[in-house]
Amino acid sequence: MLDFLVHNMTLVINGCIIALFAHWLRNRNDK
Known part of the structure; x- marks a missing residue:
């Protein structure tokens, strides 16, 4: 269960x- 939470947090981050x-990058290219 803990591995599952750590994996999900890593994906979200x-x-x-x-x-x-x-x-x-988009904002920098617009200038």
Whole structure:
């Protein structure tokens, strides 16, 4: 159960980082 929670948290954190990075790249390219 703990491994499942850790795995899900890792996926969520990675998804947030990728989304923020993509958003930052889009904003930088618009300028």
